[in-house]
Amino acid sequence: MSNITQLIRNTDKPHLIIVGNGMVGHHFIEQLAQLGAHQNYKITVFGEEPNLAYDRVHLSEYFTGKSYHDLAMSEPSFYDNNDIAYETSARVTAIDSLAKNIQLADGREFSFEKLILATGSYPFVPPIKGHDRENTFVYRTLDDLDAIRECAQSAKTGTVVGGGLLGLEAANALKNLGLKTSVVEFAPRLMPVQLDETGGALLRNMISTLGVDVYTATATTQIVAGNDAVHRMEFANGDYLETDLILFSAGIRPQDALAKQAQLKVGERGGIVVNDYCQTSHDDIYAIGECALWEGRIFGLVAPGYSMAKVAANHILGFQGEAFTGADMSTKLKLLGCDVGSIGDAHQTTPSAKRFVYQDDFLNVYRKMVVSEDGTKLLGAVLVGDNSYYDTLLQYYLNGITLPSNPQSLILPVSDGEPVGLGIDMLPATASICSCHNVTKQDIAETISSGSMTLGEVKRVTKASTGCGGCSALLKKVVDNELLALGVEVSTDICEHFSYTRQDLYNLVKIDEIKTFKELLDKYGKGKGCEVCKPAVGNILASVWNDFVLKKEHVSLQDTNDRYLANMQKDGTYSVVPRIPGGEITPDKLIVLGEVAKKYNLYTKITGGQRIDLFGATLSELPHIWEELIAVGFETGQAYGKSVRTVKSCVGSTWCRFGVNDSMTMAIDIENRYKGLRSPHKLKFAVSGCTRECAEAQSKDIGVIATEGGWNLYVCGNGGMKPRHADLFATDLTDQQLITYIDRLLMFYVKTADRLQRTSVWMESLEGGWTT
Amino acid sequence: MSWIKVCSYEDLVANAGIAVKVMDKQVAIFLDPEFNQLFALSNWDPIGKANVMSRGLMAEIEGVLTVASPLYKQKYCLSTGVCIDEDIVLPIWNVKLENDVVWLAPK
Ligand SMILES: Cc1cc2nc3c(=O)[nH]c(=O)nc-3n(C[C@H](O)[C@H](O)[C@H](O)COP(=O)(O)OP(=O)(O)OC[C@H]3O[C@@H](n4cnc5c(N)ncnc54)[C@H](O)[C@@H]3O)c2cc1C
Ligand code: SF4
Numbered sequence: 001m002s003n004i005t006q007l008i009r010n011t012d013k014p015h016l017i018i019v020g021n022g023m024v025g026h027h028f029i030e031q032l033a034q035l036g037a038h039q040n041y042k043i044t045v046f047g048e049e050p051n052l053a054y055d056r057v058h059l060s061e062y063f064t065g066k067s068y069h070d071l072a073m074s075e076p077s078f079y080d081n082n083d084i085a086y087e088t089s090a091r092v093t094a095i096d097s098l099a100k101n102i103q104l105a106d107g108r109e110f111s112f113e114k115l116i117l118a119t120g121s122y123p124f125v126p127p128i129k130g131h132d133r134e135n136t137f138v139y140r141t142l143d144d145l146d147a148i149r150e151c152a153q154s155a156k157t158g159t160v161v162g163g164g165l166l167g168l169e170a171a172n173a174l175k176n177l178g179l180k181t182s183v184v185e186f187a188p189r190l191m192p193v194q195l196d197e198t199g200g201a202l203l204r205n206m207i208s209t210l211g212v213d214v215y216t217a218t219a220t221t222q223i224v225a226g227n228d229a230v231h232r233m234e235f236a237n238g239d240y241l242e243t244d245l246i247l248f249s250a251g252i253r254p255q256d257a258l259a260k261q262a263q264l265k266v267g268e269r270g271g272i273v274v275n276d277y278c279q280t281s282h283d284d285i286y287a288i289g290e291c292a293l294w295e296g297r298i299f300g301l302v303a304p305g306y307s308m309a310k311v312a313a314n315h316i317l318g319f320q321g322e323a324f325t326g327a328d329m330s331t332k333l334k335l336l337g338c339d340v341g342s343i344g345d346a347h348q349t350t351p352s353a354k355r356f357v358y359q360d361d362f363l364n365v366y367r368k369m370v371v372s373e374d375g376t377k378l379l380g381a382v383l384v385g386d387n388s389y390y391d392t393l394l395q396y397y398l399n400g401i402t403l404p405s406n407p408q409s410l411i412l413p414v415s416d417g418e419p420v421g422l423g424i425d426m427l428p429a430t431a432s433i434c435s436c437h438n439v440t441k442q443d444i445a446e447t448i449s450s451g452s453m454t455l456g457e458v459k460r461v462t463k464a465s466t467g468c469g470g471c472s473a474l475l476k477k478v479v480d481n482e483l484l485a486l487g488v489e490v491s492t493d494i495c496e497h498f499s500y501t502r503q504d505l506y507n508l509v510k511i512d513e514i515k516t517f518k519e520l521l522d523k524y525g526k527g528k529g530c531e532v533c534k535p536a537v538g539n540i541l542a543s544v545w546n547d548f549v550l551k552k553e554h555v556s557l558q559d560t561n562d563r564y565l566a567n568m569q570k571d572g573t574y575s576v577v578p579r580i581p582g583g584e585i586t587p588d589k590l591i592v593l594g595e596v597a598k599k600y601n602l603y604t605k606i607t608g609g610q611r612i613d614l615f616g617a618t619l620s621e622l623p624h625i626w627e628e629l630i631a632v633g634f635e636t637g638q639a640y641g642k643s644v645r646t647v648k649s650c651v652g653s654t655w656c657r658f659g660v661n662d663s664m665t666m667a668i669d670i671e672n673r674y675k676g677l678r679s680p681h682k683l684k685f686a687v688s689g690c691t692r693e694c695a696e697a698q699s700k701d702i703g704v705i706a707t708e709g710g711w712n713l714y715v716c717g718n719g720g721m722k723p724r725h726a727d728l729f730a731t732d733l734t735d736q737q738l739i740t741y742i743d744r745l746l747m748f749y750v751k752t753a754d755r756l757q758r759t760s761v762w763m764e765s766l767e768g769g770w771t772t
Numbered sequence: 773m774s775w776i777k778v779c780s781y782e783d784l785v786a787n788a789g790i791a792v793k794v795m796d797k798q799v800a801i802f803l804d805p806e807f808n809q810l811f812a813l814s815n816w817d818p819i820g821k822a823n824v825m826s827r828g829l830m831a832e833i834e835g836v837l838t839v840a841s842p843l844y845k846q847k848y849c850l851s852t853g854v855c856i857d858e859d860i861v862l863p864i865w866n867v868k869l870e871n872d873v874v875w876l877a878p879k
Contacts, residue, residue, distance in 0.1 A: 065821060070818075456856060456857060466859065496833070496834065497832070527832045527835070528787075528804070528806075528830070528832040528837065529830075529831070529832060530829075530831035530832055530833060530840075531828075531829040531831040531840040531845065531847070532831075534829055534831070535829070552786075555785060555788065556785065556786060556787035556788040556829075556830065557829075559829065559842065560824075560827040560828070560842040563827070564827075568824070568827070568842055568843065570820065570822070570843065571821075571822050572817075572820070572822030572823055572824040572843070619827075
């Protein structure tokens with residue numbers, strides 16, 4: 001791919017050439033474009049890969065459905081529009097630093113005024129005998145991943161050599177490709193750079209339980225043909241491992257071949273030596289990104305590379321810019337589903353440093369803080385198992401904030417909600433919030449005071465949180481905090497179209513007898529409505545007037561699930577859940593469900609709510625499916641929407657020898673009574689036939705348990721993410737009393753709860769609360 | 773520009789979307805009944821990776837009319853296709869209404 005013939009013209013502008021079109025090379029070009037560099041320079045970039053720059057940080061997502069286009073850093077038109085010539089699949093093979101020209105693999109030569117080396121790094125493959133056998137790979141480019149994917153199709157097992165950060169990411173990828181995966185690490189623990197011994201051991205345990213075999217302190221001596229698999233890896237301790245695919249991830253090395261050839265100064269262990277402005281030993285040649293060696297250090301992360309790109313662009317164009325001053329290498333990641341975080345001096349190498357450690361072998365968490373001798377400053381930290389503590393610790397570390405008098409509170413578990421946070425107010429204005437794009441707290445405050453009033457707007461203007469995305473939670477907090485400080489009221493209005501709460505709207509609809517969204521909007525709102533107020537009002541109208549929700553004037557208020565009586569799945573098909581009150585079903589109906597599933601090739605699953613879910617129906621099939629189901633008496637189970645779901649039930653006294661009442665009949669009666677009710681959030685019920693509680697009624701919004709004296713009613717329980725035990729509301733009720741009580745409770749809930757508030761949260765938020 | 777006839781006005785749903793197939797591509801068409809204004813954009817949700825945009829709710833955000841993906845709720849401006857939550861743009865189509873017939877043309 002190239003636009004070079006269109007763009008390379010004879011101009012007398014000096015030529016600025018960039019070698020390497022990776023993430024940093026691309027960022028450099030963005031900086032040039034922003035600074036209007038094409039007015040002074042003719043700009044050309046050569047990249048060895050067949051594609052223009054893409055997001056290498058999220059490379060693994062190429063295996064989970066993203067394409068090159070999803071990962072691309074820009075469109076080719078970005079280069080055209082900014083007058084930047086590019087050529088891909090173009091390797092630069094030599095630099096003549098005296099004559100100031102470069103040579104491409106095909107022999108073409110170009111002279112330059114300024115040259116920028118952004119050649120990144122290459123994966124290190126240990127020189128083990130057999131390392132170059134077929135079916136061995138590295139993990140760096142899209143081409144690498146294509147090759148791995150192809151090989152994985154015929155492989156059963158895969159092994160990653162190297163248990164560092166990238167190695168574990170690669171192991172996850174192999175596992176997701178369906179291979180039985182192993183990791184072989186030379187060091188005595190996983191992630192030796194970031195983790196200490198305890199942290200490494202814990203991570204190892206967690207990863208092993210996920211089915212990935214981990215070999216630490218294991219040196220591979222040679223790779224030969226295997227008996228049962230493609231390769232046999234022989235280890236120094238005499239053991240061996242057979243595997244079909246080998247992936248080397250034993251570290252990266254700066255790509256400095258060109259610099260060496262041009263006799264630029266390179267480090268002893270590689271890397272192109274640069275000064276604070278990213279100039280190499282030749283004033284007109286710069287190096288940025290992973291190939292550059294600054295004060296003896298290589299930076300294997302994207303954020304420092306971006307800083308270098310900015311520094312170099314400013315310097316070349318003669319702008320007064322900042323110098324490169326190094327970068328923080330703290331990292332937080334999710335590896336194979338396990339949270340891992342490492343900050344600063346994780347290995348406690350600072351003399352006389354002290355530490356706090358918290359470890360829980362039951363929950364698999366480990367947290368360590370390394371602090372200064374007097375306990376006032378955070379020097380480093382290690383986190384395994386739960387990264388929710390990371391952001392706060394990082395801010396203490398980066399900004400040198402004095403620790404609280406009980407520093408251990410920063411890593412101790414908390415009984416509810418989030419860990420102890422650092423008040424955003426405590427952060428200095430210079431605190432870096434997004435390190436990828438170097439956005440400080442002050443930058444955010446300034447952006448907001450110059451008119452960006454929403455999180456999205458702040459993101460767009462500052463680019464904060466658009467790099468690796470690790471700062472998104474913190475960014476939101478800072479934005480909220482700044483808005484609050486400016487006196488922007490954090491309102492309880494349901495959205496920009498109605499300055500009312502859900503409860504207000506409910507009352508307005510009822511008292512003014514409002515029957516449609518348009519009426520309500522005309523009378524009490526403004527604009528056209530949005531995805532928040534439309535379904536909320538649609539729901540209120542249905543609760544109050546019980547109109548058919550798909551009537552012409554209501555249909556545009558309904559989410560797709562409500563509109564098509566089925567649940568949209570991630571591929572855009574639907575799942576259909578017919579109502580089966582109380583879970584009681586006849587053999588004939590079961591047969592019809594089976595026949596329909598077979599006919600339309602639907603995946604079937606028994607749900608936790610005692611019914612049958614039919615997955616994979618296309619929109620066009622839904623009417624046919626429903627026609628067949630309705631013909632035998634089924635109706636929608638409303639497994640969607642904010643409505644009554646199921647009434648779970650045990651079989652009760654009819655069959656069970658312990659049963660004291662007919663829970664089955666009661667469950668069916670209740671389900672038929674409340675089905676179709678629209679409420680602030682979904683409602684689940686259950687009825688048990690005795691105190692053994694087989695239907696788990698005490699974890700439901702409405703739970704009923706049979707007693708010798710009638711029914712006990714439990715209310716506002718919840719399972720799910722935040723379980724809540726239901727409260728006993730009344731005891732020994734008759735059938736009639738039971739129904740009356742449930743009626744009243746639901747009426748009160750529908751009238752007074754907030755939008756999307758489950759009964760459990762509603763109960764706790766009621767004035768006076770609930771005391772038992 | 774070559775216009776293609778795709779459906780009639782009756783096929784549209786006020787304040788909501790429908791999907792049509794033209795030149796082997798799925799296009800979502802939305803109707804704002806206030807001034808009978810039509811919008812047409814690709815039915816493909818680039819984030820959710822499915823042809824579902826026509827099934828999203830129409831939402832006005834700070835005066836801009838958008839459609840919210842029914843899968844992950846990102847909102848796209850109906851007239852430009854620009855996503856307001858992510859750095860992504862949906863292809864849009866030229867659309868017109870003539871004598872109760874809806875016409876599309878690629879942009
Ligand atoms: C799987 C994976 C996950 C990662 N995750 C993270 C993460 O979570 N956070 C983070 O900060 N970093 C992460 N990284 C590291 C990050 O991707 C790099 O820091 C970043 O890509 C460095 O950018 P660069 O431009 O210096 O090098 P590269 O992106 O490697 O680009 C260099 C380019 O130069 C080209 N090139 C080299 N020599 C020549 C030549 N002679 N002629 C022409 N072209 C040449 C190469 O082909 C390459 O395209 C990850 C890396 C990988 C592989
Ligand atoms: S709850 Fe009681 S009645 Fe119901 S199945 Fe269990 S033991 Fe039997």
